Amino acid sequence: MDSNKELIEALNQIEKEKDISKDILLEALENSLVAACKNHFGKADNIRVNINRETGAVGVYAERKIVEEVTDPASEISVAEGILNFPLASLGDTVQVEVTPANFGRIAAQKAKQVVVQKIREEERKVLYHQYYEKEKDIVTGIVQRYVGNNVSVNLGKVDAILTENEQVKGERFRPTDRIKLYIIEVKDTTKGPRITVSRTHPELVKRLFEAEVTEIREGIVEIKSIAREAGSRTKMAVYTSHPDIDPVGACVGMNGARVNAIVNELRGEKIDIITWSEDPKVLIENALSPAKVVSVEVDTEEKSAEVVVPDYQLSLAIGKEGQNARLAARLTGYKIDIKSESQVHSVLDASADMPDPSLDLHDGENEYNGFDF
Numbered sequence: 406m407d408s409n410k411e412l413i414e415a416l417n418q419i420e421k422e423k424d425i426s427k428d429i430l431l432e433a434l435e436n437s438l439v440a441a442c443k444n445h446f447g448k449a450d451n452i453r454v455n456i457n458r459e460t461g462a463v464g465v466y467a468e469r470k471i472v473e474e475v476t477d478p479a480s481e482i483s484v485a486e487g488i489l490n491f492p493l494a495s496l497g498d499t500v501q502v503e504v505t506p507a508n509f510g511r512i513a514a515q516k517a518k519q520v521v522v523q524k525i526r527e528e529e530r531k532v533l534y535h536q537y538y539e540k541e542k543d544i545v546t547g548i549v550q551r552y553v554g555n556n557v558s559v560n561l562g563k564v565d566a567i568l569t570e571n572e573q574v575k576g577e578r579f580r581p582t583d584r585i586k587l588y589i590i591e592v593k594d595t596t597k598g599p600r601i602t603v604s605r606t607h608p609e610l611v612k613r614l615f616e617a618e619v620t621e622i623r624e625g626i627v628e629i630k631s632i633a634r635e636a637g638s639r640t641k642m643a644v645y646t647s648h649p650d651i652d653p654v655g656a657c658v659g660m661n662g663a664r665v666n667a668i669v670n671e672l673r674g675e676k677i678d679i680i681t682w683s684e685d686p687k688v689l690i691e692n693a694l695s696p697a698k699v700v701s702v703e704v705d706t707e708e709k710s711a712e713v714v715v716p717d718y719q720l721s722l723a724i725g726k727e728g729q730n731a732r733l734a735a736r737l738t739g740y741k742i743d744i745k746s747e748s749q750v751h752s753v754l755d756a757s758a759d760m761p762d763p764s765l766d767l768h769d770g771e772n773e774y775n776g777f778d779f
Contacts, residue, residue, distance in 0.1 A: 412461040412517055419521065425528040431456050434513075434520045438463070441512055446504070451480050453501070456513075463513045465505040471498050533563055534599040538592045544613040547603070549583040559587065564599055572604035574637035577673060586671055588613060606636035611677070614668045615642070621656040628653075630682040633736035637675055641693065641733040645682035654679050678733075686711065686740060693734035697723035700747060710741040720746040 416427040438454040442465060446452060451468040469480055471487035471494055484496055491500045506512075547559035547566065555570040557579055568587065579585065587603040588610035594600075604610060612629050621627040627646045634640040644653040657679045658665045665677055680692040687702040690711050700714040715723045723744050724731050735742045 410461055412456075413459065416521070419525065423525060423528065424532070425525060428458075429528070430521055430524050431458065433524045434517055437516050437520045438465070438509075438513060441516060446479060448479065452504075463505070463509060464503055465509060466501040467504045468499055469502050471496055471500065530596075530598050531594075534592065534594045537561070537564065537589070537599050537601055538594075541589050541592045542609065544586050544588050544610060544617070545603075547585055547587050549579040549581055549585060551581060552579075559585070559603065561587075561601065564601065566601040566603045568603050568605065572602075572606055574605045574673070574675075576637055577605065586610065586614060606634075608632045608634040608640070611640050611642065611668070611672070614671060615657060615664075618664050618667055619657055619659075621646070621651065621653075626651060627656050628682075631737050631739075633733045635729060635733065637673075639676045639678065639729060639733060640672075641678045641680065641737045643680050643682040643689070643693070643737055654681055680737075686738065689738050690734065690740060690742060693737045694723050694730065694742075694744075697730065699723070704740065708741075709739060711738075711743065713742055713744045714747060714750055715744060717746045717748050720744065 413427075416430050419425055419430065420427045435454045435456055439452055442452045442454065446467070453466045453468065455464045455466065456462070457464075467479070469482040469487075471484055471491075472481045473484055473496065475481045475483050482500065482502060487494055487498070487500060490502070491498075494500050545561055547561050547568075550558040550560050550565065552558075553567065557568040557573065559566050559568055566587070566589075572590075585605070587605060588607045589601060590604050590607065591602040592599050593602075609632075611634055612632055615629060616622050619627065622629060622644075626648055627644055629642060630645050631643040632640065633642075642657075644657055646653040646656075656664075659667075665679065669675060669677060678695060680695055683689045683692065686704045686706065690702050690704065690713065691699045694713065694715075697715055697719045699719075700716060702711055702713050704711045713723070722730070725733075731742055731744055
């Protein structure tokens with residue numbers, strides 16, 4: 406067949422510009438031409454198409470068996486013809502017979518365009534998928550496009566992601582062109598390109614923001630040991646360092662609070678408590694209940710529970726609004742925390758041994774708290 410240098414030159418250009426292998430494109434074209442042969446030969450089971458990698462010449466070959474008497478010309482060849490064309494072959498051997506149709510150059514040219522366009526789309530989709538798959542479990546900056554119902558369409562550069570209502574912080578509203586940080590939960594490959602699930606509520610968003618903002622965390626000097634978050638309201642984070650000269654909390658807060666404030670601004674005012682991690686659960690629980698002061702902590706490591714006593718005037722602070730401070734402390738430490746005031750403890754000690762424990766009775770203002778269990 407006539408060579409098709411233009412095809413090879415075009416594929417070489419695509420390989421350079423699109424970073425798509427010429428061999429991948431040629432293989433796809435060969436496979437496509439095999440399917441096209443079915444229309445010409447009635448079947449393509451024994452057909453192979455070969456495109457010369459240098460000249461672009463297209464050849465069609467049929468696999469045929471050398472037999473004494475031909476009953477199926479599409480898959481068999483006579484001994485006389487076989488030995489004439491393939492001197493080294495003998496009866497029973499299988500040979501590759503060129504059967505390139507006269508008009509196959511035109512068919513190949515038509516198919517080439519279709520295959521190349523389709524393969525470019527597929528390869529670009531794969532490149533996009535792998536590009537964003539590498540960012541899974543990390544943060545990216547997105548530009549808000551528009552609201553789609555209660556969901557938000559966000560452009561991540563080369564692809565759009567949907568921030569669903571479930572992954573939005575309650576009360577947060579965005580305007581088109583707003584730049585926001587997002588945590589990529591999952592990247593899935595689909596026929597329409599990568600489908601990216603993003604979040605503003607995930608605790609790892611806060612963790613990644615600190616990694617980006619705090620050099621000591623990024624370099625592994627300071628480690629985030631645990632994090633508990635109620636998105637849009639408050640996050641508690643426990644940090645640790647083995648370096649005696651470094652204050653892990655101070656490193657996260659930054660000079661005049663610059664580092665933590667940058668993250669608070671990104672989270673639109675969400676409060677962040679940073680505490681020092683300790684392997685001693687008593688110390689950890691006491692730190693986790695900050696800013697409340699603690700009188701004593703008794704822990705049961707097997708039950709993963711703790712009884713905490715705080716001064717009367719600190720009980721409300723330790724529990725927090727609607728129990729949030731104690732709830733986050735429990736999540737941060739992994740311990741069930743029972744908080745009581747000093748007067749509650751004294752009243753229990755003064756009561757007779759057979760009296761039942763006081764039940765929880767939370768009221769507003771100055772009314773009495775009888776303990777809070779988390």
